[in-house]
Amino acid sequence: MKNIRWGLIFNVFLGVIALGGLVVLMGLISRKDAVQVCTVLKVNVEGKETFIDQHDISRMINNQFGAIVGKELKAIKFEEIENAIEKLPYVSNAEIHADMDGTINVNVHQREVILRVINRDGKEFYVDTKGHKIPVTLKYVPHVLVANGKIQEGYTKPLEPIATKMVHDLIRIVEHIKGDELWENQIVQIFVNEQSDIELIPRVGKEVLVIGSADSLDYKLSRLEMYYKNILPKVGTEAYAKVNVKYGGQIICERREGWYMDSLQMKINMKN
Template identity: 65%
Template sequence: MLASFKLIRWKLVWFAFLGLAALVGLVLLMSLITKKDQVQTTTAMKVIIMGKESFIDQNDISNLINKEFGAVVGKPLNSVPLQEIEKSLEKLPYVSDVEVFTDMDGVIQVSIQQREVILRVINAFGKEYYVDSKGVKIPVTLRYVPHVLVANGNIAEGYTKPLEELKTPLLKDLVKIVEQVKDDALWSNQIVQLYVNSEKDIEIVPRVGDQQLIIGNADSLSYKLERLQVFYKEILPKVGNDAYAKVNVKYGGQIICERRGEWFLDSLQLKINKSLVVN
């Protein structure tokens, strides 16, 4: 028997004992937490709004929760429907992400990430809406006007409900242009508006100068913007700001400039056009 006693692997027995003790301790802790939740009341509600926009604030969210679910502060923790509150807030058109939970002090923590708006659209019928960074439409409100590019003109696509996706290639092209230029030091400052003309070509409305800058669509956009830079750096300084009414980079390998009052393509532009390489 003594030999059998010596063969027992005491290290494994010790680890098994520690594991069992830890499991028992965890069960006891969870039971204490559950019991505490059953008797502890909600002491406060803290709302955190994240994002650079200001469509909503803490009071909006607090009032909405209290209106839909009743006054949550003072209720037992286990009676507050945290998941239902979270799902309700996720339906708000200006909200991108929501997290609702309670901490050990009985405070309901509501964390909200707002949607980031990148474009304001005014269609051909005067209907307005925003497009966010995820490519969905959200409604315009008079309460807050974000500083973003405006697209208007011959845009047929309208707005029927919050968070609907973009449908037409034209609107998707407008968003592509915004995404391309919003972080560019030159174009984010120079472009103040996007306009869709009667031929459904997209035009850039510049901050400096009054030329019509026609790019057509968002195909080969980087190359088109490079040619516009050529116009600004190589052509404009030699002819002056008032020489041309239109500058068209819609067609590959060309910068077509129209003088005010007549169409004209001079040798300076031809020389520059020949130096361009078509992508």
């Protein structure tokens, strides 16, 4: 009797009891899940945009899958609901799960748009952070830059990718000035003229800023910044109709009263 390890036997006995209790508990939970009904449908929509809200998602679910509240959980097609939500053009991804009390939680993440494009035919679409086209809606107008003018790219269906260099250039400009204290506040619109040159429309001043394309963007914006710091204070906001930095090594200022051109040749270096 002295050699019997009673402590070990006691621990094994407790383990067997705990395991048995766990099996019984899981069985009870399984039987409860088999008859548990949805008591509440909770929808949470995340993201900085408000293209859609909780009511839109709840209405879509009920329209496509019938009334969810009161339906047994085992009869609810969770994966199909997720897939249906993610097909909405304003949704990035969706997750759905049920709690033990019958609450169904739906978490929806919206797409973030960075640009609104109005092409030469008047067709409009948004571009999201992943380069997909998003349809315009009257329900919500996000605060993003608008690009219009001679833009050929069209729109046929939601979420199709950007196809032309021009719109890719417009996106590069938007992404470049985002977070820049000067340019994010100063640029209010982007325009593509008849020569297919990109123009920036400033908040302060009446001159149009011509950059041509998004190539060498840092270099072009640095020359425009030089214009604002060194030239504009001397001539005022009424002097020029256009400021062109399309060509390297110079800032071309077109006088408002005629076609006389001021060509300011300069070396772009730290001393200047």
